[in-house]
Amino acid sequence: MNDGYNVAVVGATGAVGTKLIEMLEQTNLPLKNVKLLASKRSAGRKLLFKGEGLFVEELVPESFDDIDIAIFSAGGSISQKFAPEAVKRGAVVVDNTSQFRMVDDVPLVVPEVNKEALKKHQGIIANPNCSxxxxxxxxxxxxxxxxxxxxxxxxxxxxxxxxxxxxxxxxxxxxxxxxxxxxxxxxxxxxxxxxxxxxxxxxxxxxxxxxxxxxxxxxxxxxxxxxxxxxxxxxxxxxxxxxxxxxxxxxxxxxxxxxxxxxxxxxxxxxxxxxxxxxxxxxxxxxxxxxxxxxxxxxxxxxxxxxxxxxxxxxxxxxxxxxxxNLLKGAAWNSVQIAESLHELDLVKI
Amino acid sequence: MNDGYNVAVVGATGAVGTKLIEMLEQTNLPLKNVKLLASKRSAGRKLLFKGEGLFVEELVPESFDDIDIAIFSAGGSISQKFAPEAVKRGAVVVDNTSQFRMVDDVPLVVPEVNKEALKKHQGIIANPNCSxxxxxxxxxxxxxxxxxxxxxxxxxxxxxxxxxxxxxxxxxxxxxxxxxxxxxxxxxxxxxxxxxxxxxxxxxxxxxxxxxxxxxxxxxxxxxxxxxxxxxxxxxxxxxxxxxxxxxxxxxxxxxxxxxxxxxxxxxxxxxxxxxxxxxxxxxxxxxxxxxxxxxxxxxxxxxxxxxxxxxxxxxxxxxxxxxxNLLKGAAWNSVQIAESLHELDLVKI
Known part of the structure; x- marks a missing residue:
């Protein structure tokens, strides 16, 4: 048993990011802390999570030092640069962009279909395209x-x-x-x-x-x-x-x-x-x-x-x-479902 | 050689009817007179045809007494009732509704495809569905x-x-x-x-x-x-x-x-x-x-x-x-093309 995961949302202020926050409010996944990350431009903004104001922090490699699960939705180039950083620091990445989807050892997962593929993950899991x-x-x-x-x-x-x-x-x-x-x-x-x-x-x-x-x-x-x-x-x-x-x-x-x-x-x-x-x-x-x-x-x-x-x-x-x-099952909800499945299959090291 | 056709537009004030008038302004079909027909409610309205005001007349069976070609676009029930009246009075009908499309001896015509089918017409020709x-x-x-x-x-x-x-x-x-x-x-x-x-x-x-x-x-x-x-x-x-x-x-x-x-x-x-x-x-x-x-x-x-x-x-x-x-090739233009083809193949008795 763990006392909950530290989860980061990368791209928290975007169209999918705001839906990710909503889905994390509704998830059964045990949560310890939620960290909202975005570009320097959006840093300092306050977003509500379960009625509480959370400051958006600037995304830097060190953002992931205490993170267990990082959900990325800030564009392919951000995922390319920061997802490996997050993995290096011990986080499991759920990536909403197309950056890693067709990479061989990256599971591409729709939980209703191929949840078992998560077992082979090497740190990054890709969320498929909405359509x-x-x-x-x-x-x-x-x-x-x-x-x-x-x-x-x-x-x-x-x-x-x-x-x-x-x-x-x-x-x-x-x-x-x-x-x-x-x-x-x-x-x-x-x-x-x-x-x-x-x-x-x-x-x-x-x-x-x-x-x-x-x-x-x-x-x-x-x-x-x-x-x-x-x-x-x-x-x-x-x-x-x-x-x-x-x-x-x-x-x-x-x-x-x-x-x-x-x-x-x-x-x-x-x-x-x-x-x-x-x-x-x-x-x-x-x-x-x-x-x-x-x-x-x-x-x-x-x-x-x-x-x-x-x-x-x-x-x-x-x-x-x-x-x-397309913003929920097509993106935010499927990502949070992947995080729930990782938990269910005990695939996140804390 | 004829000195032009008397053409009636049935449903002249509708979405397709107004486009029919535009297409008749542009056609090479020799025109003698254009008669605009509609329901009693619209009768008396004046519409422009080649810069000239034409009064919309109420549709009655006698409307077709002097008509050579009648183009119908006023709904299936109007075509059902009045197309046979027009034919009885010597007009060739081009019908925009679905009323007669699948009737055996009614040609269903897209001139680029099956113009020749017009030769078998018995007075009514159907314009296919726009799609x-x-x-x-x-x-x-x-x-x-x-x-x-x-x-x-x-x-x-x-x-x-x-x-x-x-x-x-x-x-x-x-x-x-x-x-x-x-x-x-x-x-x-x-x-x-x-x-x-x-x-x-x-x-x-x-x-x-x-x-x-x-x-x-x-x-x-x-x-x-x-x-x-x-x-x-x-x-x-x-x-x-x-x-x-x-x-x-x-x-x-x-x-x-x-x-x-x-x-x-x-x-x-x-x-x-x-x-x-x-x-x-x-x-x-x-x-x-x-x-x-x-x-x-x-x-x-x-x-x-x-x-x-x-x-x-x-x-x-x-x-x-x-x-x-969909209003032109899908309806008005295809109908006027059918009229042009009838003329070209000499299939309208004057």
Whole structure:
């Protein structure tokens, strides 16, 4: 028995960071102290944790001297620099960025799917991409029931995945359009990808680009869904292709997913297995117009699944609509669940 | 040679009707007179046609006495009642509603694809569903090049497809959300389907329901894409499944389309054949972040195709992103093109 963990949140003032604090307030993980870390610019700010004011401290290597679990969500370059420092000082790192996800000895974990992979950790555990996580939660029970040979996914992703500035930008653009501004006069500069050459309006638009373009004209976001799925499901044979699209929703990713199973099953079988699956809420009653909605997912930890239908021609093909809060299950909640799993499996040395 | 057609627009004051008037201003079809028809409520209003004020007249059976071509866009029940009246009085009807689309001797026409089907018309020609039309324009050249065995489509459809009141509703909801109203306090009543039991907010949301639910838990909109594709392409063997989703875009439908061709081709071959295809504008240069966008399609008659990629596992599988103005190519422009084709093929008796 330990008397609780010292947990650090790196990037505490960001869009995901503030959700991490909320999730730590709700976790069953025994906590001794919570330390909030951010850049020098944000240091000195006071944030509430369980009703108590905590000062945000500047992130330095020594920040991790007394830390058991460090949850990172401050961008890839910060993780690259400071995660090894945290490990060196004895912390286990749960990293929300893409920095270490595809590194061989770094477990990439969705607790409902591959919690056991944590046992091989070498200090760093990666939290998968938001759009991958919710797909994994929905597909794992189906994989257990019938095997999955193939996945084709088209996403409808929310803007909060691109950070707080992107949210402000799309709100600003929305106001401008409602006030009658022309498309060419809208404020742009962040979306679709802050670091990329061109920027386009997202308000009342749909942008088929998330992250930069990469190999074979797929974007990095699309490659994440492909490669992370294979790693998390520990199955290199599973066929995955993705089209990732940003739409003007603040929070809540939606996904239109087509799967081909190895074994033919009925839609009733699929519904039954999803109804019992961890982390899944089945919302699938067309007669009552019940189906998952991004807006309804906000603030909830579950992944919502509905619109389950058999393909009209392929007998082992199925379509579904999968929705989750991208800041919670897609990021903060999955990270805290990983910390809970580390505790449950006794994988953090104190 | 004739000295021009007398053309009636039924539903002249609606979202599509006003676009029909614009398209008739731009058409090469020889016009003698244009008659604007609508419900009693709208009769007496004056609309501009080529700078001239035209009075909207009340729709009655006798409205068609001197009409050669009548373009209907006033809802299925109006078409059901008045299209046969127009035909009886010697007019050829181009119907924008779903009323006659699947009737055997009614040609369902996208001029770039199956103009020849007009030759068998018995007085009524149906304009396909907006989401089907743009898909057909993009797929026909590929079908000619390599054959198409299978289509899986997920749509990102604009709200103007649901009419002028739906546009106002989503604008109102957007303002309310930007002003801080909670989801449960938003104004609803029209979307997703005015005639259905429940109504949900669409602003900053995505609704996986367009039209009512029907057979096998697919919506009527999804069935339209399936059945109309088979009819237009004159191929009952083509496998089509659809997931239709409304997103907060005012005008411009986007579609994530996966196809399997009969013959394996390269992405370069696909781009080349689309570049030369009628009604298609290829916008596909990832290195310059060039891909179709709903916002850019507004007011244009073309169908924009981009994000063309080979599937990562299936060698005859391809993904693409297809965008078009749902009020123009998806409705008004396709209807006027049908009228132009009727003239070209000399299929209207004067």
């Amino acid at each position: 991958t996580i919710q797909m994994m939660v929905a597909l794992e029970p189906i994989k257990k029931l019938a095997g999955i040979g193939r996945v084709i996914v088209s996403t409808y992703q929310a803007v909060s995945g691109a950070g707080a500035k992107a949210i402000e930008e799309v709100k600003q653009q929305s106001r401008e359009i409602l006030d009658g501004k022309l498309p060419e006069d809208l404020t742009t500069g962040i979306l679709p990808v802050a670091s990329d050459k061109k920027h386009y309006p997202l308000a009342f638009n749909a942008l088929a680009q998330i992250d930069e373009f990469a190999d074979k004209d797929y974007t990095k976001e699309e490659w994440k869904m492909v490669n992370e799925t294979k790693k998390i499901m520990e199955d290199d044979q599973i066929k995955v292709s993705a089209t990732c699209v940003r739409i003007p929703v603040i929070t809540g990713h939606s996904e239109s997913i087509y799967i081909e199973t190895e074994k033919e099953v009925s839609v009733a079988d699929l519904r039954a297995c999803l109804e019992d699956a961890p982390g899944v809420v089945l919302e699938d009653d067309p007669s009552q117009q019940i189906y998952p909605q991004a807006m309804n997912s906000v603030g909830k930890k579950d992944t919502f699944v509905g619109r389950i239908r058999q393909d009209l021609d392929v007998t082992n093909g199925y379509h579904m609509w999968v929705v989750s809060d | 089907t039309i743009q898909m057909m324009v993009a797929l026909e050249p590929i079908k000619k090049l390599a054959g198409i065995g299978r289509v899986i489509v997920s749509t990102y459809q604009a709200v103007s497809g649901a009419g002028a009141k739906a546009i106002e509703e989503v604008k109102q909801q957007s303002r309310e959300i930007l002003d801080g109203k909670l989801p449960e306090d938003l104004t609803t009543g029209i979307l997703p389907v005015a005639s259905d039991k429940k109504h949900y907010p669409l602003a900053f949301n995505a609704l996986a329901q367009i039209d009512e639910f029907a057979d096998k838990d697919y919506t009527k909109e999804e069935w339209k894409m399936v059945n109309e594709t088979k009819k237009i392409m004159e191929d009952d063997q083509i496998k089509v499944s659809a997931t239709c989703v409304r997103i907060p875009v005012i005008t411009g439908h986007s579609e994530s389309i996966y196809i399997e061709t009969e013959k394996e081709v390269s992405v370069a071959d696909l781009r080349a054949c689309l570049e030369d295809a009628p009604g298609v504008v290829l916008e596909d240069d990832p290195s310059q972040q060039i891909y179709p966008q709903a916002m850019n399609s507004v007011g244009k008659k073309d169908t924009f195709v981009g994000r063309i990629r080979q599937d990562l596992d299936v060698t005859n599988g391809y993904h693409m992103w297809v965008v078009s103005d």
